[in-house]
Amino acid sequence: MIRIYNTLSAQKEDFLPHGDTVKMYVCGVTPYASCHLGHAMSYIIFDTIRRYLEFRGYTVEYIQNFTDIDDKIITQANEQGIPAKELAEGFINQYFTDMDVLNVKRASVYPRATEEIPKIIEMVEGLIQKGHAYEVNGDVYFRVASDPDYGKLSGRNLEDMLAGARIEVDDAKEHPLDFTLWKASKPGEPHWPSPWGEGRPGWHIECSAMSLKYLGETLDIHGGGQDLIFPHHENEIAQSECYTGVKPFVRYWIHNGLMQLGEDKMSKSTGMLISLSQALEKYSANAIRLWVLSSHYRSPISYSDESLASMERGVERLVRAVHTDIVESAIPGLDAQSYREQFIEAMDDDFGTPQAVAVLFDLAREINRGYDENMHIGEAKKVLWELADVLGLNLYAELKTPDISSQALKALIDKYILDIEETADVAPVIALLLERRAQLRRDKDWQQADVIRSDLKELGITLEDKPDGTVWRYGKP
RNA sequence: GGCGACGUGGCCAAGAGGUUAAGGCGGGGGUCUGCAAAACCCCUAUUCACCGGUUCGAAUCCGGUCGUCGCCUCCA
The missing domain is CATH 3.40.50.620 (HUPs)
Structure with a gap:
């Protein structure tokens, strides 16, 4: 009710x-x-x-x-x-x-x-x-x-x-x-x-x-x-x-x-x-929504850059959880339904979005932990996405290709003398760089490998070296 | 002058008689890693503006004080 x-x-x-x-x-x-x-x-x-x-x-x-x-x-x-x-x-x-x-x-x-x-x-x-x-x-x-x-x-x-x-x-x-x-x-x-x-x-x-x-x-x-x-x-x-x-x-x-x-x-x-429009230049729609919904709708909220910025990081957390890889061989054990119930309980009580948001974060942690422990997280990810969607948070929106200027891309191609056309998209250029860097790491040339990483970082691309290879994502420069 | 809301950790913010006082951000320590990043684990409010009162028990109820804000005029 x-x-x-x-x-x-x-x-x-x-x-x-x-x-x-x-x-x-x-x-x-x-x-x-x-x-x-x-x-x-x-x-x-x-x-x-x-x-x-x-x-x-x-x-x-x-x-x-x-x-x-x-x-x-x-x-x-x-x-x-x-x-x-x-x-x-x-x-x-x-x-x-x-x-x-x-x-x-x-x-x-x-x-x-x-x-x-x-x-x-x-x-x-x-x-x-x-x-x-x-x-x-x-x-x-x-x-x-x-x-x-x-x-x-x-x-x-x-x-x-x-x-x-x-x-x-x-x-x-x-x-x-x-x-x-x-x-x-x-x-x-x-x-x-x-x-x-x-x-x-x-x-x-x-x-x-x-x-x-x-x-x-x-x-x-x-x-x-x-x-x-x-x-x-x-x-x-x-x-x-x-x-x-x-x-x-x-x-x-x-x-x-x-x-x-x-x-x-x-x-x-x-x-x-x-x-x-001013706010949207600085913060994502998700961050603005999360900010608004993190306090109760009948309470006043005060604008502050600090708050909005912290919401941006919170959104990233949810986005990552929903994009966690699914491992086929996983073992069962994660009960996502109880989070769904908690969410409903919170929202049923005069649209308690702050508690509902807390449920989202709890579930995100559960998914990450489940992943670490090799558990089935597919269902939990679906529930997280579903509940986030009820709050109007679009957790897939953040996965866009980074907006990198063609000059910056060309500079990269030139610097590393990549064998690729200058009009290439971002993804293939990064793929080549990751290959280059993988070799450097095999050769234990950490210094050169780190240069590539920091060059990409400046363009807003964060690298994560995982056991089975390096992945990249768009993050804040 | 009238009506109403609010004051919780470094910041944001839930909780509305008995809970370990949610959650996020930040900070500290650890695991993992060549180093990072991410993730995970632990720690970060003996106390809820202040003073009284009710109660076996109050952040939660009552009275007062201080402070902040909104409405009474156009506003989401």
Whole structure:
């Protein structure tokens, strides 16, 4: 039985999906800038949750939106002198590229706010009819006072929130916390026709409309960063439940902790951020995933080069274990299933990825030890690969041919006067060098043999002399 | 002002009344090796911010103190 911490109840609950298919909705990005590590963290976490649910036999309908129209997109597009649609399109493409690199599985559908205008208008109209919304000069606001449940997700009430000093008073609104459902467009802004004149959707309503359209009145899981709890998700609940009359709108609310940079939250608005592409220049996708999953999803994590770098070495360990040779004559004795069970136990408890990761490392050690003791490790390797895959770690990805420039390769060929074409691939060149070195070692010319080894080391190729010969692998220079 | 989270070894990070206080990285020692590399083995927190309390028993529960962070405004 999977147990999930539900933000709504503030406790762990047994996970019992409503129907045969788990209906999962995760708030996507507003595409006006590149993704940063905080986004990566959130989407890695929800991707892992989705993968785990599938691993446990559920079918998951996973919807993730793009809020491709809002103030920031318009501002940004105007600055660049391009249409809002074009700006959004560019960042959406970038988003897909980024997520593919991180091994984040694609959602079932990626609806966009601008393509769901009819559904949004339908909802706004319905809310007005039911007395939950009102129009003022082409703007439509949600009437928070009409919803007695308002505040139930974030654990606040209207009075407490009014006591906060940062709410702007707007005379057009009946209540300072009433929020915009539909916004009259200013000249030059993108706009769509509506019963209240030309305008565009406000923030929040698009998620309600899209989740209703693609998943129905009740979702099993709705996810996002903790910064979305209020007002975004609070408002979504208000709109959706008031419109459909069906409660709950969401059965399990899942929120991930936020990424810190130094002492503060990483955020686009403060400019305090490490972009994902920056991080990917220095660290592998596996290391970033392992880093995120090494702490619990509800805890905040702080960016540090030291942590990421140590994850890189951890990944190498797992990768090596999964690539350990299988010996045919091996004896039985390694029980991989118990590791699988431990993994499930960890993940069942509110997606305990830190413990799950620990199981992976334990299993890796068991495989290495089994290899040393000449045991059957094939099954264990399969389990390690399988479990790593549930966490989205791609342990085969690291086996790529090293990226060595043709100049560097030519230099090697020249230096050692190798009998090979200058356009040869990396592998045959290394093979020749290993042959050369093997002879040197037979002649006990350790010095020359070591020169070859260090030359290759500089290119990021590590040699390992084993009893039955030398193997090479791509490692850090 | 209101709401919430957190403080565990050199670093990262689990654990939520009785466990030898996971795991990773780093460090030390050893096995293997011509030397390395990798792997394996051993060691590296008598103690969980601090002070009280509850309990036979607390890192875990309660109260207080200090410190850090998040939300209440756009945010994953």
